[in-house]
Amino acid sequence: MEGKKNTMLNEEETHNYGPFLDRTIRLMRLAVTKELRLAGTDITPEQWVILSSLYNEDGQSQSDLANDSFKNAPTVSRIIDLLCGKGYTERVRSEGDRRRYKVFLTPGGREVVEKALPAIVKTRRIGWQGLDDEDYLSLIRIINRIFANLEDYLPES
Amino acid sequence: MEGKKNTMLNEEETHNYGPFLDRTIRLMRLAVTKELRLAGTDITPEQWVILSSLYNEDGQSQSDLANDSFKNAPTVSRIIDLLCGKGYTERVRSEGDRRRYKVFLTPGGREVVEKALPAIVKTRRIGWQGLDDEDYLSLIRIINRIFANLEDYLPES
DNA sequence: GTAATTTAATTGTCAAGGCAACTATCTACA
């Protein structure tokens, strides 16, 4: 029994890209985390995503941020909690719609984005070594196709 | 101030594949989660990874499983905890090396793998619609290149 | 043969994300 191999899964196997995508995304997150720390910032990759979105357009609501970053509402809510705790963002109730917050970068938040950006760009470049623009188009096309396929399928399950 | 746009990040932007990879992997995980539930199983995608590895080779140690699944030791330890709790696996101390466990599938674990497999295959096929073998080779080549680039780089940071 | 190092696994802490339940506010419409 022990050490016995069973080949059923291999025979049935289709394109098993999941684990490769998974480990790559995890290593990317890890690399970005370390570079952000090396750059002297105290933010995580996910916090970076939110901060940079605000840097590009300040005063977005949390649901705007959620759409923009492909995150869900509770996750954004908690990331904003952490960012406000660090003094990088502020919540201001929206005048027109009092359910909404507008989220603003503080001067400190703006600083940390500018400090973090080179680390982000550096990590992207390192990850992309040996790959070209055609690869980029292929990668984006394929993963967005997978995304679209699953998105179209999911609602009716 | 409010709603102001800042273009610095766009100008500096390199290939920003991270968020696209990220949202795709999250949707894949979600789709698999739902299919596994629909198939009448009570396992998660990560638990599936461990169970299917054991199905292919029973009696692996936790560090074997960690290598195989690209997970780290604490994560595997906790997943095995959950799987043992559900009665799908059992830990047996290794005779030769008493630090190690050998992890075995129970009959129930074997059943749940066989029940889950069609759901996994189905989800892979749905995600892969409209893509071909050449795309598969491109995807694997590109993401493994990114992985290798970052892995080579990381140690010296 | 004992000491120092390495390895396997566990535990605690934290961040992130998914789900469900909840509050508060806004919109539709009858």
Add this chain to the structure above:
DNA sequence: TGTAGATAGTTGCCTTGACAATTAAATTAC
């Protein structure tokens, strides 16, 4: 007007994963 339904956000619970520290067993070095 008032009530039903939709929307914005929060909170609790759970799983995964990263990191650091710890225990116990094995290996290496002296």
